[in-house]
Amino acid sequence: MVLCALRSSSCCGVWSRLLQRQARGCVHSSVHSFNQDGIREKLQVFPGGSVDLLKQDSGVAVLTINNPSRMNAFSGSMMVDLEERVTQLENWADGKGLIVQGAAGTFCSGSDLNAVRAISNPQDGMKMCMFMQDALTRLLRLPLVSVALVEGKALGGGAELLTACDFRLMTSGSLIQFVHKHMGLVPGWGGAARLVRIVGSQNALKLLGGAVKVDSKLGCDIGLTDGVLEDDQEVTGVGTSLQRAESWLSRYVEGPAPVIRAAKRVVLSGRELPLTEALRMEKDVFGTVWGAPANLQALASKSKHR
């Protein structure tokens, strides 16, 4: 229903405005009956765990899904936490990168089934779905290069969460599974739409239709996974998984924040907008870096790219 409303308004101007609102604001704000505050109140009734944000001086933030006693399942209050952390990241002008991880060596086992059982009626399900679509769409649209660090298991909504990052790293023993079929469901947090864009419709249908268990090898083969890290217990002297993920990300966030953020913006518009609009957006973003300090400095230093 929500997606239909978005699709039917797919003229370039609307898409452009949607993307331009990426800095702040709600993806579904124009959809009748999407009352974000009302949904937030409803979700808060299901407490437990937290979503924690650490903004570092390096310009790389770490977002941790933290509910270890339930394998980092999302309680209602954690969904609200997630949306608030995304707002904080939208307002973080100096940021360049983001790592999304789960606490205590596992990624995320999806929605908290206790909360899911309590809101298993269609109306509440729709509201939760729109709230999480909004939060995860805005997460992917942040002007930060983002990577999901998948340790342990990423199931159901947890698998959807990792598709809302630019890149995915898996530790060698980790597993991704869109278990929705086994729950009589399909993804509702935008995970199917993003998965198709990452692995193509053939592979996406296999993963959803077969609830296939994706290990690090299969993940690499189909392009879901961008790198494999050895499990912490298997290695010595090369740091924790988080340190290795930071090291992997460092080459993509090295350099001045305005340039890295501009790179993410042009890729994002290329990915989401029709060509004419994407070109217009690229021109606008180009205008923010042309003649700016990093550009002038590079020109003055007569740099060679050997």
Ligand SMILES: CC[C@H](C(=O)O)C(=O)SCCNC(=O)CCNC(=O)[C@H](O)C(C)(C)COP(=O)(O)OP(=O)(O)OC[C@H]1O[C@@H](n2cnc3c(N)ncnc32)[C@H](O)[C@@H]1OP(=O)(O)O
């Ligand atoms: C389908 C989409 C939907 C959505 O909202 O869009 C969802 O995401 S629904 C949730 C889909 N996820 C699941 O169904 C996961 C179910 N859990 C498992 O398969 C296992 O617990 C597993 C594989 C995550 C871990 O297995 P393991 O043997 O290693 O540990 P335990 O089973 O003993 O789990 C420890 C502890 O965590 C609780 N737990 C795990 N996942 C959830 C969850 N999603 N919601 C609530 N609680 C969860 C589990 O019940 C155990 O608690 P305990 O009190 O010890 O029984």
